[in-house]
Amino acid sequence: VILKCVLKEIAEPCGSDTECIHGICAMAYMWTTNTLCCPTSDDKIVDDTDGQFYCAGMEVDAPCLTTKMCNGNNVCLDGFCRENTVVPVQSPTLLPVPTDVPLSVSTAVLINDPTRFPTNFPINDPTYYPTYTPTISPTDAPLSVSTAFLINDPTHFPTRNPTKVPTSDPTIVCSGYFCDKYLHTMFILMTHNSFAEPGKVQSPNQNYDMVTQLQEGIRGFNMDIYLSNDESIYMKHDIGGWPTTISYNDSVDALLAEFTKLEYKHDFILVQFEDYAQDVDKILSPWGDVFIEEFDETKTLGYYISQGKRVLLVSSCNYNYQPQKGIHYTSDLITENEYKWFFSAYNPPLEYRRGPLFSQTSIKLMNLFCGTAPGLGNMISSAIVNDPQRMLYNIRLYLQQSYANNVVNIVMVDYYDTGNIWATQDAVRDGDVYRGCWNDG
Numbered sequence: 001v002i003l004k005c006v007l008k009e010i011a012e013p014c015g016s017d018t019e020c021i022h023g024i025c026a027m028a029y030m031w032t033t034n035t036l037c038c039p040t041s042d043d044k045i046v047d048d049t050d051g052q053f054y055c056a057g058m059e060v061d062a063p064c065l066t067t068k069m070c071n072g073n074n075v076c077l078d079g080f081c082r083e084n085t086v087v088p089v090q091s092p093t094l095l096p097v098p099t100d101v102p103l104s105v106s107t108a109v110l111i112n113d114p115t116r117f118p119t120n121f122p123i124n125d126p127t128y129y130p131t132y133t134p135t136i137s138p139t140d141a142p143l144s145v146s147t148a149f150l151i152n153d154p155t156h157f158p159t160r161n162p163t164k165v166p167t168s169d170p171t172i173v174c175s176g177y178f179c180d181k182y183l184h185t186m187f188i189l190m191t192h193n194s195f196a197e198p199g200k201v202q203s204p205n206q207n208y209d210m211v212t213q214l215q216e217g218i219r220g221f222n223m224d225i226y227l228s229n230d231e232s233i234y235m236k237h238d239i240g241g242w243p244t245t246i247s248y249n250d251s252v253d254a255l256l257a258e259f260t261k262l263e264y265k266h267d268f269i270l271v272q273f274e275d276y277a278q279d280v281d282k283i284l285s286p287w288g289d290v291f292i293e294e295f296d297e298t299k300t301l302g303y304y305i306s307q308g309k310r311v312l313l314v315s316s317c318n319y320n321y322q323p324q325k326g327i328h329y330t331s332d333l334i335t336e337n338e339y340k341w342f343f344s345a346y347n348p349p350l351e352y353r354r355g356p357l358f359s360q361t362s363i364k365l366m367n368l369f370c371g372t373a374p375g376l377g378n379m380i381s382s383a384i385v386n387d388p389q390r391m392l393y394n395i396r397l398y399l400q401q402s403y404a405n406n407v408v409n410i411v412m413v414d415y416y417d418t419g420n421i422w423a424t425q426d427a428v429r430d431g432d433v434y435r436g437c438w439n440d441g
Contacts, residue, residue, distance in 0.1 A: 007019060007020065007021045008020050008021065008036075008037045009021060009037065010022060010023065010037050010038070010039050010062075010063050011036050011037065011063030012036060012037055013035065013036050014035055014036055014037050015035065019037070020037035020038075021037070022037065022039065023037055023038045023039050024037070024038050025037055025038075026038045026055050027055065036055065038055040039058060039062055039063075055069050056069055056071075057071045058070050058071055058074075058081045059071055059074070059081060060074055060081050060082060060083055061080055061081065061082075062080065062081045063080060063081075069081070070082075077298075173302075173305075173306035174266050174301075174302035174305045174306045175266055176266025176267060176305070177266075177429075178266065178267065178268040178301040178302065178305060179266060179300065179301065179302030179305060180300055180302060181300060181301050181302075182297065182298075182299075182300055182301065182361070183270075183297060183301070183312075183333070183361075183363045183409065184297070184360065184361045184362065184363060184364070184407065184409060185409075186268075186301065186409055187408065187409055187410070187425065187428045187429050188218075188219040188220050188270070188409070188410055188425075189217070189218055189219065189220060189410070189411055189412075189413060189416065189421055189422075189424075189425055190218070190219070190220025190221065190222060190270070190272070190365070190410050190411070190412040190413070191205070191206055191210075191213055191218050191220070191221060191222060191412070191413060191414075191416050192205050192206075192222050192367075192369040192412050192413060192414050193205035193206065193222060193223075193224065193237050193377070193414075194206060194210050194213060194218075194221040194222050194223060195209075195210060195223055195224075195235045195237075195246050195251055196235075196237040196377070197209055200244065200246050201236060201237045201238060201244055201246070202237070202238040202239060202244055203237050203238055203239050203375065203376050203377060204237075204377055205237065205369070205371075205377035205414045205415065206377075206414070206415060206416065207379075207415060207417055208417065209251075209254070210251060210254070210255050211254050211255055211257075211258045213416065214255060214258055214259060214264075214269070215258065216416075216417075217422060217425070218416060219267065219268065219269050219270070220269065220270045220271075220272070220410055220412070221255075221269065221270075221271045221272070222271075222272050222274070222412060223235055223248070223251075223271065223272075223273055223274070224236065224237060224273075224274045224276070225248055225273050225274070225275055225276060225277045225283065226245075226276045226277055227276070227277040227278070227279055227282070228245075231279075231282070232247075232248075232249070232282075233248035233249065233277045233279070233282050233283065234246060234247060234248055235247075235248055235251065239374060239375060239376060248286070249285070249286045252286035252287060253286055256286070256287070256288065256290065259290075259310070259311075260290070264310075265305075266305060267305075267310060268301050268304075268305060268310050268311075268312070269310065269311055269312075270311075270312045270314070270363075270410070271311060271312070271313050271314070272314050272316075272330060272334070273313070273314065273315045273316060273317075274316050275315040275316050275317035276317075278317050280322050280325055280327050283313070283315070283327060284313070284325060284326055284327065287311060287313070287326075289308070290308065290309060290310055290311045291309065291311045291312070291313050291326045292304050292309045292311065292312050292313075292326065293309075293323065293324060293325065293326045294323050294324055295312060295323060295328055295333070297333075297361045298361075312328065313326055313327055313328065314327075314328045314329065314330045314333055314334060315327050315328070315329060315330060316330050316331075318331070330354070330355070331354050331355050331356075332355075332356070333355070333356075333362060333363055334354075334355045334362060334363045334365050334410075335352075335354075335355035335356050335357070335359060335362045335363065335364050335365065335403050335404070336353050336354060336355055336364075336365040336366070336367060337349060337350050337351060337352065337353055337365075337366060337367055337398065337401070337403075338350070338351045338352075338353045338367065339353065339367035339369070339412075340375075341367075341368075341369065341370045341371070342370065342371060342372060342373045343370070344370045344378075344380075344381040344384040344385050347394065347397060348366075348367070348368055348370070348385075348394055348397075348398075349367075350397060350398060350401055352401070352403045353367075355403075357402075357403050358402065358403065358405065359405065360405060363409045363410060364398075364403075364404050364405065364407045364408050364409045364410070365409065365410040365411075365412060366394075366395065366398045366408050366410065366411045366412065367412050368385060368391065368394060368411050368412060368413055369382065369385075369412060369413050369414035370382065370384070370385045370414070371414060377414050377415065378414070379414075379415050379418060381414075382413065382414045382415035382418045382419070383415070383418035383419050384419075385413075385419070386413055386415070386416070386418050386419025386420070386421050387419045387420065388419070388420050388421070388423035388424045388427065388435075388436065389436045389437075390419075391411065391419070391421065391424040392424060392427060392428075392433050392434070392435060392436070392437075395408055395411070395424075395428065395433050396433055396434070399433065408428065411424070411428075423435075
């Protein structure tokens with residue numbers, strides 16, 4: 001047997017210089033443990049505190065993982081450094097990590113490796129933190145398993161209405177959380193069987209209707225839709241017996257009546273259909289003109305929001321693959337894990353289910369709802385698995401899967417009002433999947 005070493009291309013992960021066809025094997029960017037092949041030995045900067053090499057100074061069209069790797073005013077778009085014509089950017093300056101600053105502020109940066117970074121330092125002190133202006137780069141993903149942000153103020157974890165609004169960009173109309181995000185850089189929470197509440201279905205998965213879910217911060221909805229004998233669409237979730245049905249049109253009308261209020265004008269929602277109706281026109285009919293047609297993953301969500309297109313509809317049925325009308329195919333846009341999970345004491349099923357493999361731009365959806373076989377919702381199990389430390393632990397496991405590409409964009413849950421899913425949303429949006437980390441990781 002002859003073993004051959006597979007050499008790595010530029011921007012591919014590596015373990016040593018000898019694995020790279022060109023250049024050197026260096027850190028992806030400051031304060032990570034990820035290494036990749038840099039274009040040349042000149043495209044690096046050195047942190048004087050430990051002599052470690054970091055990729056930087058990459059010119060236009062060079063591969064990149066983050067804007068910090070691009071030279072000057074360039075930004076990282078779709079994995080390549082591009083000219084930035086929107087927001088001025090100042091390249092980061094590497095500064096020594098202080099060793100004499102106590103953790104005395106409510107917001108601080110936690111460097112995970114205590115052997116290299118034994119102390120913490122304030123993120124809001126420009127003398128210690130690199131000067132850097134964020135851009136609209138889609139590859140500046142909200143997650144990093146090696147860099148974490150610790151929020152010490154317990155009041156930071158709201159239980160309701162968790163959407164944060166950053167400083168608006170004067171160059172665009174949109175000014176909310178989603179405005180500079182791409183589908184593959186946002187993070188939202190989605191409810192499983194969003195319509196399935198007690199008294200309306202035989203097997204409920206939620207305690208509150210979709211309007212209440214929207215009001216409290218849910219931005220992803222999951223619906224099972226069917227076509228009745230009279231050609232109308234309805235929703236149901238039953239396990240045997242006589243099914244109870246819910247009007248699809250009435251449910252969408254109620255949701256849109258809330259979503260079209262002024263307070264949501266900079267918001268975005270994603271609706272995923274488990275589609276047994278297979279009638280595009282009837283599915284689209286109640287949504288008016290707010291849904292996105294021909295979705296382009298290279299455009300920010302703000303691009304669509306500023307045009308009043310704030311709903312993305314995806315269907316599990318490839319017969320309904322008509323993006324030109326506004327129905328997109330789930331398996332083209334969303335990468336997800338298996339979903340059948342019936343024992344809360346076990347880890348969730350993380351095997352690949354469907355969607356693009358090894359994609360940098362697909363939505364990474366984590367199914368994280370635990371019920372009772374053969375498919376009943378379970379409020380007790382949900383309260384256990386919706387605990388923020390448990391959720392973050394499982395998210396860390398999800399990030400390790402090859403199909404996830406170290407990113408999670410959506411977590412789908414049952415009984416969203418149990419546990420504290422909003423603390424999880426805060427942690428993930430802050431890039432801190434290690435918040436409140438258990439001793440075993």
